[in-house]
Amino acid sequence: MIIDAIKSKFPGSIIGTGALVDKPMLIIKKDDILKVCEYAHELGFDHLSLITGVDYRDHFEVIYNLWSYSNKQDLVLKVMLDHENPKVQSVVSVWKSADWLERETYDLVGITFEGHPNLIRILLPDGWEGHPLRRDYDMQKEQYVLISETGEDIVTPDPSKALRPGKY
Amino acid sequence: MNYYDIIVWILNWLRVYEPVNSFLEKYGIAIILKLFIIFVVAVIVLAFVALTVMLLTWLERKVFAHVQARFGPMVTGWHGLLQPIADGVKLFFKEDIVPAKADKWLFTIAPFIVFVPAFLVFVPIPFGKSLIVQDLRVGIIYIIAVSAISPIGVLVAGWASNNKYSLLGALRAAAQDISYEVPLALSALAVVLLAGSLSTQDIVAKQQDIWFIFLMPLGFIIFLIASIAEMGRIPFDLQESEQELVAGFFTEYSGAKFVFFFLAEYAHLFAIAGIITTLFLGGWIGPLIPFLHPEISYFIWFLIKCYAVIFFAMWLRGTVPRVRIDQLLGIGWKVMTPLALINLLLYGFLMALGVI
Amino acid sequence: METEQLMINMGPVHPSTHGVCRFKLIMNGEIIRDIIPVIGYLHRGTEKLGEMKTYLQFVPYTDRLDYISAMPNNYAFVKAVEELCGIEVPRRAEYIRVIVMELNRIVNHLVAIGSWLLDLGASTMIMYGFREREKVLSLYEMLCGARMTFNYIRFGGVRDDLPPGFIEKTREFLKEMPSRIADYEALLNDNEIFLMRMKNIGYISAKDAINIGVTGPTLRGSDVDYDIRKLQPYSVYEEFDFKACVRKEGDSYARYMVRIDEMRESLKIVEQALNNLPEGKVVSQTPGIGTYRWAPSTVSTFFPRIFNPPKGEVYSRVEAPKGELGFYVVSDGTNKPYRVKIRSPSFCNLNAIGTMVRGLKIPDLIAAFASIDIVLGDVDR
């Protein structure tokens, strides 16, 4: 069993186990995620399907869904992060697909991935305030985007610059 | 006979040429009459070509639509026949934007550098036995020389627009035109070799028995492909390829200036079709149509052949994707030019041996 | 010699970016040195909206992710929630789902190949593709009244049973379509210029493709036999005889061939489904999940419109036409999802564009980009 292999390799890293309906899940200590992922990759989990973060108000969770082409098997890894300073090691060195998924998670949920080569916003423009998928994101606050000479985005809270007169 | 003589003949028939001529000669300014007649000729040719170009834009849209199981313009006039007029009027009355960072003078002059040669090409093309502006003795050389001017206009347009897409499009156009000029000229040269004359009328007259397309199929194919590349139509429309370079060298042009590019493009198409007809398809030669003046019959035959070539170009547009720029240049230099040279050599030998 | 790097900005409004994608190209003459995709111009905050809507209200939003093939999107979300609640779906409903999803796969591939050829300058193929697309859309109109955004697949089944005449019309379509596909192949397969533009362009090796997380026809074009319909059969896909279409070359041409083959396979699946279509209800009759309350319903579904799935989380994937589409849903026991994360195929596939086009030219970028077949609604969400 894959889970047993990981357990025996990193006995101290695994906090708990569970299941996402039918998929086995491991809860990993946050400092060991890179180690575990590297080992999982060696075990044949070569497809990283998903990275995402969830804001549970008191803590964050980061979920990794792996798939093994050779063994035809799923594995879900989960990391718990504290709410004040959500930081976790980046797994870009293991799977390149983590690149954009981590950037997206950083952008929308606001989880910092240490060691990511290019951790900037991907969906929202640079300078956007707040991370929308956090529970405390202020939906009432309007932000507008302007365009600079070079074609880059400038975020401004001032509607008079962005909208037509009489429309704000 | 040419257009000039025809107009003189008509004036004579109306009995106005002699009195006016002798009246003007009295003061030693008979040249005014000559200039006037030349002006009339120019206007007639310009009007005819402009009308044909309008028709061609409509035809292009219709043919293209029918290839694609559509109808094309239907609402404006009979089957959308008035569409080109509407387009032209609309574009002429649109705002004419000159980009702030553009080179204003060059930007304005470029459409004309493209537009004028496209019309000048029609001078030595025979539309009939006597329907020709001037049967130049160096007709073929003239055509090749004049049509080589328009790439300069394209280059100027691309440079003056101060837009990266325009510049890339213009550079592509220049590279493409230069590399396809060579096989074009070489295969035309082979025709000259066969005909033994540079004059277009002589070339047509030589095809009285057999068209050169049957004598020299390879040369025809080279000429056809090279001229389609020269025109910049699909599959060689890299200078203005929409999906790559937005609109190529005329990305920044709007309104009336854009119309000139548009007109020049279709005038070029018509001119090339005329040249192909003249060089390979026997020009105006064809069986006389009964009850018609032979001149009109020749004219009709010429137009039929011309439109066949045009239709082929339009059909091609609906069928094939476009090639890549390096593939295009590769075909030009590595395939077309050697083939054209071989073609020329082959027919040189055959001529020397007296086979043809 | 010292040269300056030419930086070209392509998009977001550019004819061949299939919407509003933007590329920053660092060029060396006409050769692409590096490519930086800039996305997010269509970011509509779907995931945040998912937290504000009830489960049923969120289904229409899934239509608008990958708007060319909306049925598999519908289904992916519904499947995730069904797995979470443990809802049994009637067999007839599953068959209908398979029929509509496979028809949608045909539509998607038609649009993909058509717009691809349009980018290469041959605008005829897209016209032919859309001609057949209209036929499928008229089938969908009979089914649910919508052309693109269906909202047809519901929790526990589908919205309505097949209307009278649907099966006959579908059979007509099935009869006609193979000859149409043969037409496309006659137009394209032997076209020298087409082959020149496609062969060895946008090559990606199997190893790279897996590592970058590419899925769908793009992956199968690189000789990886990965089709979730086969490997983790969902719905009733086990009962059909079809094969995952795999090509060895790994270039644009392989991806094109995979799409053509998949259309044929989809036709096969639809035909089998029509032949074996069971009788019965199309909506689950026993809503045995959590607490729920009945809402006035104008549609013929017996399933409650507002319901509370049990606490938990689920990640479920389906094989959408563009690749692996996953929904990660967290429920906190209320009638709205706590978190919806969409793992969209286009987003992950687009990541591979850099590997594919480095060292090629702008026209190749266009061919390779179109060969990935992305939809910006799916990328940016």
Added chain:
Amino acid sequence: MDQVEKKELIDTTKVRPKKRVPEISREKLEETGFLKTLLYSSERSRERKESILFSTVDQFLNWSRITSLWPVTSGLACCAIEMMAVSMAHFDIARFGMEVFRASPRQADLLFVAGTVTKRMAPRVKMLYEQMPEPKWVIAVGSCATSGGPYHESYCVLDGVDKIIPVDVYIPGCPPRPEAWLYGIIQLREKIKKEGYGAKWGMDK
């Protein structure tokens, strides 16, 4: 502010009143507008601030404009697919002479705002609009471009494109069916017919 607001808005759901059929020959002549132009030119010119010539020229120009509306190739989201469908064989806006989708906004007359305008895209749409030469028209297609539609509550979607550029015709639907699309185009044609450019260009002075 007035200048921006000048473009009148047409409700696509509005039903046009039925045209009265002229009965006698003089009425028929008047119907053509020629007699009216000739007879009441002074009043009419005072009323419309135009002279006879320019009102006729206006009609001619408007005719040319309605018959060759060239759209920009720019799709934003879902509605762009329906835009493709409208230009394809089944619905074929080429019948109206509109199949000439220009990639460059410099040569286009009509901007279809087809899809959701996000806040990030908004300045680009505005720029695209500004790059188009006058006269130009805008059709807001779909509920997203009209009012934000289903994404109205989102944090990064603009509630309607009319907040950044003036819109001539709104087409409802999510996405609108091609028939609705054609109806919107016909509405725009009706609207252009009523425009007078002699006055706009200062030819009345």
